[in-house]
């Protein structure tokens with residue numbers, strides 16, 4: 570077994586035991602393998618081990634990988650989880666299946682208008698700034714409802730839920746708090762009549778805390794592919 574296959578198996582086991590502890594069905598948690606900074610061969614290896622959904626942060630890097638893996642396109646699901654600037658929306662609308670990082674109506678409107686009509690609607694999550702750090706992207710919790718109502722009306726998109734990248738925290742209880750806030754926001758939106766089914770939260774270090782609070786999709790990079798070394802000249806996403 571390759572090390573990626575081994576790490577995938579270990580990660581699936583972590584999800585299964587977190588679900589058992591929370592009395593949740595493990596089928597209700599999707600594993601998104603975050604392949605940023607790793608090459609097409611790593612994705613191929615994960616695919617051979619049964620992985621289908623992949624997350625990328627940098628648009629150009631992702632487009633190169635998607636092109637290199639064109640023969641597997643129908644079997645793979647590509648998720649953009651990194652920041653998105655308006656000059657990149659067209660290529661993203663054409664190439665990806667999901668975008669988790671929508672935090673402005675203007676970006677959502679462009680993605681909707683630019684989604685090719687022969688493709689299924691682009692699946693989107695709104696990124697919420699649950700930790701309130703000035704430097705991080707994401708819509709403020711108080712502004713989520715208005716943005717969600719507007720995005721839900723766009724024909725080229727299907728609003729699925731919320732995503733967050735909380736400030737790193739040590740310990741299970743500290744890790745749970747921001748995930749609990751995101752879940753409460755999703756519950757509020759659903760109580761208003763939106764039918765949202767996705768909570769994209771939890772990374773390698775806080776997967777268990779996220780599953781305990783209801784994550785339906787965990788974004789795992791390091792635990793599957795190993796540590797990342799960022800190239801010195803990473804082009805802006």
Ligand SMILES: *Cc1c(COP(=O)(O)O)cnc(C)c1O
Pocket residue numbers: 603605626650651734772773774788789790791792
């Ligand atoms: C890199 C990244 C991840 C994966 O993080 P790991 O700690 O390597 O599991 C998840 N979500 C987002 C938005 C990321 O940028």
